[in-house]
Amino acid sequence: MSPHATTDSEFTYELCVCRWAELAWPPTDNQPISDQSPDNQPTSDQSLDDQPISDQSPNDQPTSDQSPNDQPTDDTTHIVARQLGTQQRRWDTVVVECDPKALAARAAFGDDELDSDLLHVVRNAPPEWAWYRDALPDPDYPWRYVREAVHRAADRGIVETRTAGNRIEIRRVAPYPDWVDRLIAIENKPDLDASAADRLAEQLTHDVETGLADEVWLATAETGATVEPALLETLPVEAGVLTTNFTDGVDGAAASVAWHPTGLRPTHGESHRTARRLELAERAYGRGWRGYQATMRPDCRHFQLQRDGRLLGPWCAAKECRQSGAECSASCSAFEPEPPAWRTQGWPIEGGPGAGIRRLLARRADRNR
Secondary structure, eight states: OOTTOTTSSHHHHHHHHHHHHHHHOSOOSSEEOOOOOOOOOOSSSGGGGGSOOOSOOTTOOOOOOOOGGGSOOSSOEEEEEEEEEOSSOEEEEEEEEEOHHHHHHHGGGOSSOOOHHHHHHHHHOOSSOEEHHHHSOOOSSOHHHHHHHHHHHHHHTSEEEEEETTEEEEEESSOOOOOEEEEEEEEEOSOTTSGGGTTHHHHHHHHHHHOOSSEEEEEEEOOOOSSOGGGGSOOOTTSEEEEEEOTTTTTTOEEEEEEOOOOOOOSSOHHHHHHHHHHHHHHHHHHOSOGGGGGSOTTBTTEEEEEETTEEEEEETTTTBOOOTTTSSTTOTTOOBOOGGGGGSOTTSTTOHHHHHHHHHHHHHHHTO
């Protein structure tokens, strides 16, 4: 099976859509992605990110599909997350559109995400010393939890604290920036005839009615029909439709807008929406979309990374396919631990190929933040 068979599973299609969104968001009516693959050779462990990848052997180090040409050059930028949402709704792909300068200012608060309690502290921390109960707005939960969040924030270095008598005073390390411009939700359904698409209209209607995202899209595989099947589905008219063609890999992929979305309005008040969107954006900032290695087994001797154009995705050499997280687990009948000798060969796979894969994907997530 070719690695270019990218619509064999929704998981693989999801990885393609996420990678495409990193490279080419926002979509246009006809937006091909050009081939800009780097060809630098590594000179150190850090530069391994920039070399091209081929079929791996135990002595090969997995490499990145990000090139310097991928960096944003205009007045907006974006980050992409996968499988992100609320208790009521989880989206396949989330695009957070940001102001580049404000996004850079967000780095003052570290690489990890800020949960709702930490956001309450850092967004309202005063420029001068003040008792935290005077400085922060009244929460809708007990103050003891705010006090705990203040301690956590201080431990992470994102606020300063001192004790004045029996009171804890706080001071901000920097103003928390307004870095989120828009939140875009994308539902990925490569095959609208599949049983998984049965609830699609209900899901998109929920997204439109709640208005948590600024835009809602459906991404589906292009069929070449005069009228794409997605346009004949009973979908809410506010949802955009994006048709994709990943037949030749993400390098040669084209994504076209078949139906433009409508901007959505919140149903629970703008302040509630802003807070929830910011929480989601923080999770996207801290986690990224490349966390699939955490639910797979890179320590299996058959686990590889293969380049599919400008996508670097998981590949199972035993099954000769792009496996999903459900397939790639300890219960897999083809699972075999890496031989101990692989983990003692030093650079470039110090710790074994599995450890190298984890390090590589962590570096790529950091670089695209």
